Amino acid sequence: MTAIMIQGAGSNVGKSMLVAGLCRAALRRGLSVAPFKPQNMSNNAAVTADGGEIGRAQALQALASRLEPITDMNPILLKPETDVGAQVVVQGKRVATVKARDYAALKPQLIGAVLESFNRLKAMHDIVIVEGAGSPAEVNLRAGDIANMGFARAADVPVILAGDIDRGGVIAQIVGTQAVLDPEDAAMIAGFLINKFRGDPSLFDDGYRLIEARTGWRGFGVLPWFAQAHKLPAEDALDLRSGPSSGGVKIACLALSRIANFDDLDPLKAEPGVDLVMVRAGETIPCDAQLVIIPGSKSTRGDLEFLRAQGWDIDLMAHYRRGGHVLGICGGYQMLGRVVRDPGGIEGAPGETAGLGLLDVETEMTPDKRLTRTRAVHAASGLEVEGYEIHIGRTEGPDRARPFAQVEGQPEGAISACGRVTGSYLHGLFAADAFRAAFLGQIGIAASGLSHSAGVEAALDALADHVEAHLDVAGILALAR
Structure with missing residues (x-):
């Protein structure tokens, strides 16, 4: 009955895949594990066993945990309908459509549902692995936050901050996040990790030590680019890519x-x-x-x-x-x-x-x-x-x-x-x-004999192997409280 949270130093740093990999790794260690995301924004939804809808990433994380997806895994889902408005889904059911500027006023009413769902999951499992949304560095959105530090502090869940080295500037991502956070928010962060490294990870040793020295946070590893990521369902439309050309x-x-x-x-x-x-x-x-x-x-x-x-x-x-x-x-x-x-x-x-x-x-x-x-x-x-x-x-x-x-x-x-x-x-x-x-x-198109479900399962196992090989998984899980 413990929890740990993965937050990102920016959007699309790979939080969803990190949580899926950690869920499968925890499961293989004999733990009962469940994923949780307080608030998600996605039009790629999954229908749950209890008749609601959640973000597709949480459905994949449930699969990694060998659980049926339920609405408590993603109690608040925002589904953009226009450039300025979104449908608000609470514990699987649509409750309103609001403009972005009006959502801030609605958030304080939603934290109760978020904590209710989280506490139910926590009571049923050995560990809950939580995924943040966007980045806690967006401090302009901190008031009434239910997705990152607002949730972490309300639920008393320690945080690991993930940075994306593939987009460049990862030292500034991590150090800069600490610099803009309120000290009490920053105190929730127990460490950091680096994601999506290409090449020889030892080339980043000096940068890794610099982040540790500047922040005082413990490093939990450098995770190389996961080559089989394309075999797992993407949640963000920005991740949609054409398939590899096969001449078919x-x-x-x-x-x-x-x-x-x-x-x-x-x-x-x-x-x-x-x-x-x-x-x-x-x-x-x-x-x-x-x-x-x-x-x-x-x-x-x-x-x-x-x-x-x-x-x-x-x-x-x-x-x-x-x-x-x-x-x-x-x-x-x-x-x-x-x-x-x-x-x-x-x-x-x-x-x-x-x-x-x-x-x-x-x-x-x-x-x-x-x-x-x-x-x-x-x-x-x-x-x-x-x-x-x-x-x-x-x-x-x-x-x-x-x-x-x-x-x-x-x-x-x-x-x-x-x-x-x-x-x-x-x-x-x-x-x-x-x-x-x-x-x-x-x-x-001739039948290929492909088993889609077997391919996804194999990719999740490969992701867990990848995470275990390059991150201090034991240390991450030991942080949970």
């Missing part, structure tokens, strides 16, 4: 401005016969793509406008006329229809936006949110699949007479009359090996 069949995915639940792509990226290409703003959809995926979005109408601003609507029609296939998942499914209506202004200003017209369906946004794990039967192959739904809106129209799947005997999704355009609300389908092989076979 090209699948293009549109990198929407509010892309959500993009871990749908991970099993495809791992397929040896697939070249997965992320199409970014200002780029064109490759002419030789066999399949174009329009992924989930946190703002369907907003991303329809974004899509058109890139000229992707023109590219998609050309792709379709060439005989190419199109798959829309969740928000992407909604975009494929004739129109998306939002009379209540649930995702933005009330109104409607013309869809791409590749499916004969229409969508209306509704205030109720469907949030569930789902078992389905793929209509074309008869294969059972497991996925999850996390969306608002109802989609109806003639193409629903050709469903993608059956869920509890009811049709799900839609397929065009030509059979080359498919829409579905089901996320996570490609993690099912048999279904993935059948689906890819329809577009000419």
Whole structure:
């Protein structure tokens, strides 16, 4: 019943992966371990065993701990809907949509839920490994903080500060963080570690000793770059990358401005016969793509406008006329229809936006949110699949007479009359090996025999080995209180 917290000297320093590696390392030492993140900001969410949603990184960390993900692992989830506003999810349930400047006033009301969830986890496990958000060096956000030092002090959890040497300036990251922190906050930090080193770590010995001397903090090691990181689900859309080129069949995915639940792509990226290409703003959809995926979005109408601003609507029609296939998942499914209506202004200003017209369906946004794990039967192959739904809106129209799947005997999704355009609300389908092989076979990609779950498990074990080899894991775990 102890805890330790990993905070970062900046955003994207690798905190999520560090916590996953430490969770698996602690588990292999015979400890009951659970991950925890007080506040997360991500549109890449996972549906939990208790019927809520949490950040995808905490779901991966739960897998590293061999636990079912539950909402207590990430009690506050912020899901950006616009540049200035976000949906606020508390203990798995949406409670409000607020502008960024108004969230500060809301935070003091949320610390109770954060501590309640943390204390439940702590009571159930030998150790809880906590991940901070952003950086405690953002002292302008310190008032009412529930994500970093505000939480650490309220829960009395010691902190290890992680710096990212890959982006440069890591000495300033660590020393500078101490310099700007309130002394009582700085006193919560028990030590530091360096992440993402490339090359010979001994070349940083002088810098490492300088940080120890300047801060008085204990160093817990220098962790080299983890080469298998791409095999684990990414939470941040900034981490989305095209897969390694294999000379296989090209699948293009549109990198929407509010892309959500993009871990749908991970099993495809791992397929040896697939070249997965992320199409970014200002780029064109490759002419030789066999399949174009329009992924989930946190703002369907907003991303329809974004899509058109890139000229992707023109590219998609050309792709379709060439005989190419199109798959829309969740928000992407909604975009494929004739129109998306939002009379209540649930995702933005009330109104409607013309869809791409590749499916004969229409969508209306509704205030109720469907949030569930789902078992389905793929209509074309008869294969059972497991996925999850996390969306608002109802989609109806003639193409629903050709469903993608059956869920509890009811049709799900839609397929065009030509059979080359498919829409579905089901996320996570490609993690099912048999279904993935059948689906890819329809577009000419031979089955590879890849086991996605086995690949993720092997990568988590390799991450734990990596952490054990280069960090003082025993010392880190001994700090927990």
